[in-house]
Amino acid sequence: MKILVPIKRVIDPYIKVRVKADHSDVETNNVKMTINPFCEIAVEEAVRLKEQGIADEVIVVSAGGSQCQEQLRTALALGADRAIHVDTEDKIEPLVVAKLLKALVEQEQAQLVITGKQSIDTDNNQVAQMLAALLDWPQATFASDVKIEDQKVQVVREVDGGLLTVAMNLPAVISTDLRLNEPRFASLPNIMKAKRKPLDTITPESLGVEVVFSQTIQEVTPPAQRKGGIKVESVSELLDKLRNEAKVIS
Amino acid sequence: MKNLIIAEHDNNQLHADTLKVVNAASQVSQDNVLLVVGYQCAEVAQQACRVDGISNVICIDDEQLQHQFAESIAPIVVSVTEGFDAIWASSSSKGKDLAPRIAAKFGVGQISDIVQVVDENTFIRPIYAGNAFAKVTTSDNVRVVTVRASAFDPVSCHNQADIEHQQVTISSPMVELVSVDKTVSERPELSAADVVVSGGRGVGSKENFALIEQVADKLGAAIGASRAAVDAGFVANDLQVGQTGKIVAPKLYIAVGISGAIQHLAGMKESKVIVAINKDPESPIFEVADYGLVGDLFEVLPQLAEQL
Numbered sequence: 001m002k003i004l005v006p007i008k009r010v011i012d013p014y015i016k017v018r019v020k021a022d023h024s025d026v027e028t029n030n031v032k033m034t035i036n037p038f039c040e041i042a043v044e045e046a047v048r049l050k051e052q053g054i055a056d057e058v059i060v061v062s063a064g065g066s067q068c069q070e071q072l073r074t075a076l077a078l079g080a081d082r083a084i085h086v087d088t089e090d091k092i093e094p095l096v097v098a099k100l101l102k103a104l105v106e107q108e109q110a111q112l113v114i115t116g117k118q119s120i121d122t123d124n125n126q127v128a129q130m131l132a133a134l135l136d137w138p139q140a141t142f143a144s145d146v147k148i149e150d151q152k153v154q155v156v157r158e159v160d161g162g163l164l165t166v167a168m169n170l171p172a173v174i175s176t177d178l179r180l181n182e183p184r185f186a187s188l189p190n191i192m193k194a195k196r197k198p199l200d201t202i203t204p205e206s207l208g209v210e211v212v213f214s215q216t217i218q219e220v221t222p223p224a225q226r227k228g229g230i231k232v233e234s235v236s237e238l239l240d241k242l243r244n245e246a247k248v249i250s
Numbered sequence: 251m252k253n254l255i256i257a258e259h260d261n262n263q264l265h266a267d268t269l270k271v272v273n274a275a276s277q278v279s280q281d282n283v284l285l286v287v288g289y290q291c292a293e294v295a296q297q298a299c300r301v302d303g304i305s306n307v308i309c310i311d312d313e314q315l316q317h318q319f320a321e322s323i324a325p326i327v328v329s330v331t332e333g334f335d336a337i338w339a340s341s342s343s344k345g346k347d348l349a350p351r352i353a354a355k356f357g358v359g360q361i362s363d364i365v366q367v368v369d370e371n372t373f374i375r376p377i378y379a380g381n382a383f384a385k386v387t388t389s390d391n392v393r394v395v396t397v398r399a400s401a402f403d404p405v406s407c408h409n410q411a412d413i414e415h416q417q418v419t420i421s422s423p424m425v426e427l428v429s430v431d432k433t434v435s436e437r438p439e440l441s442a443a444d445v446v447v448s449g450g451r452g453v454g455s456k457e458n459f460a461l462i463e464q465v466a467d468k469l470g471a472a473i474g475a476s477r478a479a480v481d482a483g484f485v486a487n488d489l490q491v492g493q494t495g496k497i498v499a500p501k502l503y504i505a506v507g508i509s510g511a512i513q514h515l516a517g518m519k520e521s522k523v524i525v526a527i528n529k530d531p532e533s534p535i536f537e538v539a540d541y542g543l544v545g546d547l548f549e550v551l552p553q554l555a556e557q558l
Contacts, residue, residue, distance in 0.1 A: 016512065017378045026382050094350070095359050120493075122377055124362045129320065129350035138321055138424035141347045144487075154428060159343040161439065162488060165428040166319075178494050179487060214359045218372065218385040226519055229540035231531075235553040238525065238543050246523045246540065248502040249445070249469065249558075 001170070002057045003046040004110040006101055007039040007075055009068040010121045019222045026220060035071040038116025040078070041176040044183040045146060046114050047079035054148050057081045059108060063100055064090045069199060076194035077186035083199040088211055096204075096211055098130035103207035105135060110171070112153070117142050117175040128175035138168035142177040251279035251370055254331050256323075256339040256348070257298055261288045261316065264297040266442050267340040269404035274397045275338045276303045276405065277367040283308055284411075285330065287323050289316035300407040307413045314420045318344065321424040324351040329418055334392070336370070341396035342441075349396045358390035365401035379493035379516040400441065400499035400520065433488055440489060443472035445502045448491055448518070451478035452507020452528065452547060459484055461551040462506060468558035474498065474518075476508045492517035507547050510535030527551075 011017060012032040020027050035043075049055040060075040062068040063086035072083035086100050105113060118125035132139035140146075140155035144163070147154045148170075157164045158177045186194070204211050232238045242249045253275040258265040268284070275282055284298045286309045295309040308330060315322055327348075331337060337352060339345035341363040353360040365383070366374035372387045373395065440446065447466040449459055459473075466473050474491040475484065491498055493516040503521035508514060510526070510533055518524070519538055526539035529546050536542040543550060 011378070017381045019382050026378060093359050095354060095357070098354060120379065123375075123379065124360070125346050126350035126353070126360055126362065129347060130354035132321075133324060133351040133354035139347070139351070140425070142343060157343075158487060160441070160488070162430065162432040164430055167426045167428050168424060214388055214390045215361070216387045216389075218387055220377070220382050220384050222382060223376075223380060223519075226524075226538045228537045229524075229542065231536070231542045231544060233543075235543070235550055235557055238541055239554075239557055241541050242502070242523070242525070246502075248523045 001055050001112060002059060002108055002110040003049060003055045003112045003114060004101065004105055004108060005039070005042045005046045005058060005060050005075070005080065005114050006097070006127065007043065007060055007062050007071055008036040008116070008119045009033050009062065009064060009071045010036045010119055013037055013120045019220055023219050023221055025217070033067070033070070035074050036116050036119045038118060038120070038176055038178070040183045041178070041180050042114040042116050043075045043078050043080060044181050045176060048181065049148065050079070055112070059084060059110065061086065061101070061104055063088050063092060063097055072199055073194050074186065076197045076199070077191045078184060079190070082197055085199060085201045086204060086207070087201050088204050092211055093213060093215060094124050094126035095130055096209065097127050098134055099209045100204060100207055101127070101131050102134045103209055107207070112170060113173045115173070115175045117177055128173050132173040135171070135173070137171050137173055139173045139175070140166055140168060141175040143174050144177050144179045146174060146180065251281060251335045252333060253279050253282045253336045253338060254327070254334045255282055255284050256327065256337065256345070257284050257286045257294065258340050258342060258344055259286065259288060259291060259294040261291045262293060264294050265340070265342075266404060267342055267399035269301060269407070270399040270402040271338050271340050271397045272301055272303050273402045273405045274364065274367055275336070278336065278370045281305060285327065286310070287315055287326060288318055289313050295413050297407070299411045299413055300409050301411070302405045302407060302409045304409055304411045306411050309413055309415050310418055311415070312420055314423060317427045319423060319425045320348040320351045322420060323348055324355055325421060326418050327352050328355045330416060336393040336395060339396050340399050342399070345396050349394055353394040356392050356394065358392050358394060359388060360394040360396065361386055361388060362396050363398045364395055365398050379513070380519070381512070381516065398497065400497060433486055437466060438470065438472045440472045440474055440491070441496050441498055443500050445469045445471035446474045446491070446498055446500045446521075447471045447504045447506065448474035448476065448508060449479055449484065449506050450476035450508030451482060453479060453484060456484045461548070464555040465504070465551055465558070468555055476511070476514045505535050505539070506551065508535055509533045510538065
């Protein structure tokens with residue numbers, strides 16, 4: 001079985017993002033970039049399935065400018081077998097990403113796609129579901145446990161109010177939640193090895209997908225700053241303020 | 251503009267988030283239809299009729315729809331929404347799972363997790379976990395929008411709209427339910443509570459969370475936690491407030507033993523009043539707190555429980 005794992009290049013989540021002075025976007029110049037954390041979890045899960053002998057090949061794919069090859073190399077160092085770079089402009093919309101992935105799934109005859117549930121930049125949380133819809137495959141979003149046996153996948157999903165365990169037949173799409181696994185660190189020998197693994201660059205046209213945009217970002221603004229309040233000295237002063245000043249308790 | 255709003259429910263009870271989604275949709279148009287899809291969900295349809303701002307309710311009740319899987323609901327939504335201009339859902343886990351599947355079936359984009367309606371094509375939504383806000387305009391002829399419920403007030407329920415029962419062809423389910431493991435709690439649901447008391451790493455252990463529970467019970471509050479407390483195993487995953495957990499905006503948020511990492515602030519900084527209790531006066535949580543109390547939580551919490 002082949003597993004396809006799409007990954008996205010994003011600003012390092014531990015860096016505080018700054019909005020550009022002209023409010024056109026957030027600042028990405030000279031900012032550390034990384035593989036989206038949820039995508040990294042997806043790569044780890046796919047590699048584990050290969051290590052368990054359930055998958056034969058893990059293919060990672062990223063769509064964007066040539067810089068996203070860095071993140072593809074990282075994924076190869078984590079254990080993916082080969083990479084596909086869809087060379088296109090950055091910031092393509094989720095539906096277009098889903099169309100590119102659909103074409104690749106069909107080309108590669110992948111049986112399982114594991115995606116991150118969302119990217120930590122645009123926070124859209126759309127690609128897995130859109131891809132599953134386009135392929136007419138079942139989807140298990142927000143996965144915190146995945147088991148595969150005899151063409152059947154059982155997934156524990158993190159949903160509001162608890163956990164939901166579902167079963168579906170392959171082929172299928174899974175999106176990862178934070179607690180699915182803890183990704184390994186790439187070892188130096190594996191980083192070296194990754195440099196020799198195959199990385200193909202293709203175009204959206206070769207997949208028969210037109211890159212179109214239906215959404216325009218008019219403006220990006222920083223959040224309203226919450227001003228710090230006052231310090232109280234005691235529990236009774238705190239309760240007095242909450243009852244008589246803020247009036248949020250009785 | 252004609253809006254279709256997807257009702258969130260458990261086949262018995264209409265979820266309060268739906269009232270907030272109706273408010274968001276009403277800011278674009280007064281022509282609102284509420285769609286109830288499920289099994290033996292007549293009571294939900296009755297509740298849906300009372301929602302203000304709704305012109306009518308469409309109810310699709312079928313055994314195949316008991317678990318409301320996105321794979322079954324998305325094609326139904328597509329089949330009943332001819333002539334609609336916008337489809338709205340809550341950005342709950344159900345809404346997040348379903349809405350993109352609908353958008354893709356329509357061949358349109360989706361605007362996720364909006365916190366403000368600017369006009370019928372333009373919305374404001376958080377990006378980078380609320381560290382920035384994007385004003386986005388769509389040119390799609392069908393708008394698919396998910397709404398961050400905590401950013402909108404609920405509409406009231408004095409209406410008497412009509413119910414239209416529809417029969418549709420339902421494809422056989424692609425997904426099978428194996429088990430449901432619901433967090434059982436006597437307390438209000440975290441994302442809907444008026445008061446939330448959250449504990450962090452400073453609480454120290456699972457047993458010590460009893461101190462948080464005591465205060466929460468006095469206030470009729472929900473319990474939350476920081477990622478650090480969840481990762482340390484003090485409480486269950488679904489109590490996590492923050493970027494990767496629940497986004498809450500209660501009237502009162504009490505952060506206990508929480509330092510205030512950006513990750514956590516992203517999930518609670520829209521709360522009306524924030525109280526921070528922490529022994530470290532330099533904790534970043536004090537920068538967003540309306541009322542800060544520097545002190546040992548093991549002394550402060552019992553006093554709070556006693557004086558409430």
